[in-house]
Amino acid sequence: MINDVLTNKNKSARTSKAISNFCIYLVLVLFAIWILAPFSMVVITSFKTRKEASDPEFKFFPEKWSFEAYKDVFTYVAGVEENEIPVMLRGFINTLIIVLPPTIIGLFMSAMSAYAFAKLRFKGKNWLFSLLLLTMMIPGTIMLTPSYMIYDMLGWVDTPLPLMIPGMFGSATCVFFMRQFYSGIPDSLIEAAKLDGMGYFKIFWKIMVPLSVPALFAQGILGFIGGYNDYFGPYLYLHDPEWYTLQLALTSFSGTYSINIPTVMAGAIVAIIPALAIYVVAQKYFIEGIATSGMKL
Amino acid sequence: MFLDKVYSKKKKTKKEGILGLLLSLGPVVGFLLFGLVPMILAIFMSFMHIEGFSFEGSSFNGLDNYKEVLNDPLFWKSIGNTLKMSISTFINIVLALIIAFLLTKNIRGKKVFRTIYFIPYVCSVAALTIMWKWIFNTNYGLINGLFTPEGQDPIDWWGRADTFIPCLIIMGVWSGTGYGIILYSAALTNVKGALYEAARVDGANGLQCFFNVTLPAISPTSFYLLLTGLIGALQEFARPQIISGTGGPDNVGVTVVFYLYRNAFQYYNMGVASATAWLLAILIVFLTIINFTVSKLWVSYD
Numbered sequence: 326m327i328n329d330v331l332t333n334k335n336k337s338a339r340t341s342k343a344i345s346n347f348c349i350y351l352v353l354v355l356f357a358i359w360i361l362a363p364f365s366m367v368v369i370t371s372f373k374t375r376k377e378a379s380d381p382e383f384k385f386f387p388e389k390w391s392f393e394a395y396k397d398v399f400t401y402v403a404g405v406e407e408n409e410i411p412v413m414l415r416g417f418i419n420t421l422i423i424v425l426p427p428t429i430i431g432l433f434m435s436a437m438s439a440y441a442f443a444k445l446r447f448k449g450k451n452w453l454f455s456l457l458l459l460t461m462m463i464p465g466t467i468m469l470t471p472s473y474m475i476y477d478m479l480g481w482v483d484t485p486l487p488l489m490i491p492g493m494f495g496s497a498t499c500v501f502f503m504r505q506f507y508s509g510i511p512d513s514l515i516e517a518a519k520l521d522g523m524g525y526f527k528i529f530w531k532i533m534v535p536l537s538v539p540a541l542f543a544q545g546i547l548g549f550i551g552g553y554n555d556y557f558g559p560y561l562y563l564h565d566p567e568w569y570t571l572q573l574a575l576t577s578f579s580g581t582y583s584i585n586i587p588t589v590m591a592g593a594i595v596a597i598i599p600a601l602a603i604y605v606v607a608q609k610y611f612i613e614g615i616a617t618s619g620m621k622l
Numbered sequence: 623m624f625l626d627k628v629y630s631k632k633k634k635t636k637k638e639g640i641l642g643l644l645l646s647l648g649p650v651v652g653f654l655l656f657g658l659v660p661m662i663l664a665i666f667m668s669f670m671h672i673e674g675f676s677f678e679g680s681s682f683n684g685l686d687n688y689k690e691v692l693n694d695p696l697f698w699k700s701i702g703n704t705l706k707m708s709i710s711t712f713i714n715i716v717l718a719l720i721i722a723f724l725l726t727k728n729i730r731g732k733k734v735f736r737t738i739y740f741i742p743y744v745c746s747v748a749a750l751t752i753m754w755k756w757i758f759n760t761n762y763g764l765i766n767g768l769f770t771p772e773g774q775d776p777i778d779w780w781g782r783a784d785t786f787i788p789c790l791i792i793m794g795v796w797s798g799t800g801y802g803i804i805l806y807s808a809a810l811t812n813v814k815g816a817l818y819e820a821a822r823v824d825g826a827n828g829l830q831c832f833f834n835v836t837l838p839a840i841s842p843t844s845f846y847l848l849l850t851g852l853i854g855a856l857q858e859f860a861r862p863q864i865i866s867g868t869g870g871p872d873n874v875g876v877t878v879v880f881y882l883y884r885n886a887f888q889y890y891n892m893g894v895a896s897a898t899a900w901l902l903a904i905l906i907v908f909l910t911i912i913n914f915t916v917s918k919l920w921v922s923y924d
Binding site for chain 1: 637640644647657659661663664676677725727735736739741744747748752754756757761762764768796800804807857859860882886887895899910
């Protein structure tokens with residue numbers, strides 16, 4: 326009798342657990358569909374023919390899967406000259422040229438600065454660090470007009486320099502994140518290195534950097550993706566199609582092809598894929614980088 | 623001997639001081655050159671009449687720029703537009719919290735879900751906007767293709783003043799929740815189990831636990847999301863600009879930064895544009911202060 330009651334109770338607990346689990350899954354799956362549905366429709370549409378995509382009679386799937394749109398994306402050259410590099414490909418190369426150097430150099434500068442703030446004693450340290458923190462709060466919009474005029478006077482407008490040089494000095498967010506990391510490394514390690522006759526820079530280069538490779542990697546990826554996806558900066562400073570980044574190439578490309586929907590969609594997909602690939606491969610670093618830099622404020 | 627040691631230690635500290643300063647200086651110098659100098663210049667520029675992009679022939683004109691901006695109905699409209707678009711920030715926070723909370727439950731496939739939710743965050747605004755421009759396209763778009771009843775005219779989503787911003791908000795919710803989910807997930811795993819146990823002992827049920835334990839414990843994250851979300855949203859530019867380069871129907875696509883951009887680079891009026899930038903900055907600082915003040919009531923850092 327008691328046993329019966331007990332199993333019944335267990336059963337009802339199990340069913341209520343199953344029901345609540347089912348509800349959780351339902352919400353999570355619905356939310357996943359909400360995120361993925363627009364993507365999948367865009368992908369499907371990119372395989373339609375132009376005629377099919379502009380048919381007032383809407384169909385989910387193309388009658389025949391066509392790669393015409395992707396051919397457009399990879400072969401479209403804005404000019405008429407022969408042997409010109411396709412617009413999107415050039416945009417991709419330009420993006421790498423513009424984004425990689427400031428990402429790598431800036432990362433190095435930030436890490437060095439973070440090491441100094443975390444482990445070295447010097448005058449004005451706290452004051453300088455507060456100054457850096459303050460910069461994170463300043464809305465970038467204020468700098469827009471004066472920066473443009475300064476760059477114009479320097480002759481930097483229409484060159485990638487305004488997008489490259491400032492980043493090479495490092496960024497406050499990155500310093501903040503890396504300092505957090507370096508503070509966690511025990512001082513005894515540094516003392517031991519000092520006894521071995523290592524200088525402060527050597528300690529940074531030989532001990533701190535190797536220890537912080539994953540953290541540096543996380544910040545580097547975040548920086549690169551940020552630069553890769555940037556639209557406003559390139560839009561402001563690069564007016565010559567020769568220097569268009571991938572994002573600018575994409576918008577100008579989608580303007581040219583505006584009525585050819587599959588081609589525009591294919592362009593958007595092609596522009597997304599490199600960033601998406603990095604995300605999928607380096608997901609761990611990516612999410613860690615974001616979670617920690619957002620957590621510590 | 624003893625003095626020698628003291629001396630060498632002093633020398634070492636001095637060396638450390640100089641090197642520390644040197645090493646730390648990169649980002650600081652970067653900020654001074656590309657942040658502080660332009661910022662100070664922007665103050666002057668906002669009180670100047672400037673022809674084109676050169677200071678030649680420019681003159682101080684007092685508060686004229688500010689008066690011009692504040693007397694322009696389009697400026698006030700742009701503020702309204704921007705604030706309306708920022709509604710997605712609030713929806714994002716609530717949705718992200720719910721999803722992140724469900725993800726803490728003991729279920730399979732958490733990782734897959736999280737990976738999916740975060741995808742829009744890594745995609746470029748330009749590409750996503752181009753996608754959503756198509757989704758709400760009048761004649762060939764996804765929404766109208768799926769939902770337009772037979773014989774009825776399709777809705778011109780991007781061409782109507784009353785649907786333009788709601789469409790942007792929907793897109794904003796779609797693309798912006800992932801970030802919040804990641805931050806909340808991290809925050810939720812850091813909530814100490816002991817807190818829950820104590821609440822259980824006191825007889826709190828699941829819902830009470832959530833509102834009295836979880837919510838206060840992760841309030842710093844909510845605060846951070848609200849603050850950064852609003853600061854970002856108030857500087858919106860790319861999405862409405864890519865959808866309608868002319869400012870959308872009845873100028874509902876003109877955000878404050880869009881307004882500023884037009885003054886600077888279409889009307890070549892850098893003075894007025896700088897004044898706009900400072901007004902926006904004041905608005906942001908004002909909202910930040912409110913945020914910080916109100917946060918004392920609901921954010922706990924225990």
